Amino acid sequence: QTQVGAQSLGVSKMNADVIEQIHQMGGLQLVMPEAFAVTDCGALSDSGRKVVEFNLTGESVTLPIMGGKTYHAMTFSGQVPGPTLRVTQGDVVKMTLSIPADEVTGHGNDMHASQMSADNFESVNPGQTSQYCYIAQSAGTFKYHCSGVHLIGMDQHVLSGMYGIAIVDPIDGYNKLMVEKTSVNNGKVSLDRKFYDADALEFTLQYNQLYLTPEGNYDAGAMFQHHNTATVVNGMQFGYVPNMVHNLLVKGDANKNIFVAQPWNGLENKQYQSQLLFVENDQHVRLFVENQGNEPVFFHIVGEILDRVTQGNRVQSAATETWLLGGSQGMIVDLVFD
Ligand SMILES: [Cu+2]
Known part of the structure; x- marks a missing residue:
């Protein structure tokens, strides 16, 4: 740091x-x-x-x-x-x-x-x-x-x-979100911008690393070498993968995992059970993202484009695939899953 x-x-x-x-x-x-x-x-x-x-x-x-x-x-x-x-x-x-x-x-x-x-x-x-x-x-x-x-x-x-x-x-509130689409009118393809109200479904995502000895103590040597034990999002590894409830819903069997790793499966984990982020299609979603660690974060959502990236109350990008956050850098991502 x-x-x-x-x-x-x-x-x-x-x-x-x-x-x-x-x-x-x-x-x-x-x-x-x-x-x-x-x-x-x-x-x-x-x-x-x-x-x-x-x-x-x-x-x-x-x-x-x-x-x-x-x-x-x-x-x-x-x-x-x-x-x-x-x-x-x-x-x-x-x-x-x-x-x-x-x-x-x-x-x-x-x-x-x-x-x-x-x-x-x-x-x-x-x-x-x-x-x-x-x-x-x-x-x-x-x-x-x-x-x-x-x-x-x-x-x-x-x-x-x-x-x-x-x-x-922002003291004047957030801006509505513009997403570029196209449409066909009279045989001609043209821009068809869609606007979404500033109100959004919001999440916070914080990235960090853990550098640990086998006993679970902080390992400064590993930190200096960037040999992290784990990358964590909101304090957990793989915290956003399915759990047993989703297994049951999707596979009809609580013990049949959907994903390759589901370390926070059981209900007995209480607040440490994994939590999926549920959003709806065509809904304005706002993510507050912070890189808390000492590794870069290449923020990308599989199958999506980040419709707007804001830092310091200034729009940095519209429609980017990935945004890079260095250590101690934050951003606000507005997007619609569509
Ligand atoms: Cu302290």
């Missing part, structure tokens, strides 16, 4: 000659948004903006892994990924992180939607609580992640499960 400390780029600390040199070199402009400086919860709660509280705990727990074993996970609020924050652009986020007294390590929380360096918040020790506030100024999907103990162990904490997303909805 690469962390650029915004403070280290503070213009006031730099030699004026350096700034002039950068200028002469052709263009690096440092922009410090308002939110960078505003962390005062007292002032922000009185600013006329809606205040949204986001309360998290930092907890180490044991979670199941494919193959029937477990691993030592670190989590926000006991779950992987952590709870999803959803706010509207312009809202104030009041983030509170509490660490239980019996937790084995301190934790932090770096929310990319905040445009603040993790240095500002540092970390919270077991038995303590800390808080910061910020204005969610930019719309989009943004990662949040543990920043370790003063950045020490950040890789371990994030790759063991301490990540989530903040969805910042």
Whole structure:
């Protein structure tokens, strides 16, 4: 994980000659948004903006892994990924992180939607609580992640499960979706654009890697070599394959698997049972996607085209087959299965 400390780029600390040199070199402009400086919860709660509280705990727990074993996970609020924050652009986020007294390590929380360096918040020790506030100024999907103990162990904490997303909805709402079709009229083929209402069926998909020793502990050596033990989506391998219920529906036999691997088959798995994503044809679907890991994600849906890709409230593509997400990059995919 690469962390650029915004403070280290503070213009006031730099030699004026350096700034002039950068200028002469052709263009690096440092922009410090308002939110960078505003962390005062007292002032922000009185600013006329809606205040949204986001309360998290930092907890180490044991979670199941494919193959029937477990691993030592670190989590926000006991779950992987952590709870999803959803706010509207312009809202104030009041983030509170509490660490239980019996937790084995301190934790932090770096929310990319905040445009603040993790240095500002540092970390919270077991038995303590800390808080910061910020204005969610930019719309989009943004990662949040543990920043370790003063950045020490950040890789371990994030790759063991301490990540989530903040969805910042545009202040003017989402746009309707346009999908290009063609039709034949009087023997002539022509464009026939279809428009879908902005309201959509929504899902979040978060990609990450697990780097584990056989005992289920974090393996930093494997991480540096990119030898991942598993790629996980929303914290699970093969979490979106059929389970026994689908076997029964499709094959008439709960024990006859439909797919090559169905590791989360049984009802006894409770929340760890696999979950299919059900959508209807001709329905507007919106996916909030974040790459939480340190491998690229080549996002493609078999048999579909991504009708619209949005990042930072700007449309990046219409009708692309695949979109590439680097580490700590998010996107909003709007599409219709047709
Ligand atoms: Cu942590």
